[in-house]
Amino acid sequence: MDGLITIEALAAMLGADDLLVLDATYTSTIPGAARQDPRAEFEAGHVPGALLLDLDTLVDAENPLPSMLPTRQVFEARMAQLGVTADTRIVLYDNSPHHTACRAWWVLRMFGVRAAILDGNIVHWRAEGRAVQTGPQLAATTAFTAGEPMAQLRTLDDMRTTSEQIVDARSAARFSGEEADPRPECAPGHMPGARNIPYGRFFESDGHWKSPEGIRAVFDTAGLDLAQPLVATCGSGITASVIVFAAHLLGHEIALYDGSWTEWGAQPDTAKVVGA
The missing domain is CATH 3.40.250.10 (Rhodanese-like domain)
Structure with a gap:
């Protein structure tokens, strides 16, 4: 699964x-x-x-x-x-x-x-009228050992030197810098070379995921090549995961910059770009 x-x-x-x-x-x-x-x-x-x-x-x-x-x-x-x-x-x-x-x-x-x-x-x-259960639920504790990573993580140091495509899941206004970042310590704008796909574009109006063809069209419209290395970012690493999962549904594994704009936008020595 x-x-x-x-x-x-x-x-x-x-x-x-x-x-x-x-x-x-x-x-x-x-x-x-x-x-x-x-x-x-x-x-x-x-x-x-x-x-x-x-x-x-x-x-x-x-x-x-x-x-x-x-x-x-x-x-x-x-x-x-x-x-x-x-x-x-x-x-x-x-x-x-x-x-x-x-x-x-x-x-x-x-x-x-x-x-x-x-x-x-x-x-x-x-x-849909499906049954729901209320109240807290408890599980029987087990012993668990984590395995090897099946996902990709990028750090600030990685992003400083990356040649990967970058895709930003934030809103168009925050990406362009038209809207100030809600975190006062973060500058407006986006990372150099980044493309913007507000994460909501992967969903139909009823909240379900788009078809594989619809998801691919979102990436294509943004000018991104899923056959090439790609890293997703956002404000704090949450909605970037939507882009990572969307790529996964098309058979592509892309990376996630976990610090995202909260980290990059607050650094005094990182380049920031404003504009669409």
């Missing part, structure tokens, strides 16, 4: 001993975004049998940058708490306008864990 899964397919799988459904809603560190209470939302209603991933805990708490990749030790401890084993089939979903299941998918892959993403969040699940 390593792509999109439909609501119908997931509903048919519920109850399987090796299935683990995880709610990957995140409390938003994006300035200006409405903050959420993922635990309260989860307990108010979730896919039957699902557990709360608690994506807020899968970060490097000692890093001053927001939502950075957790350490291997932190990741392994969380997976063990959730009862994950080498044979577990994982399906992720969220209740977030930022499609944070994509971030969870990327984090899991960085530690060798495959997962599918539900095409349609809990809102779509409810809209």
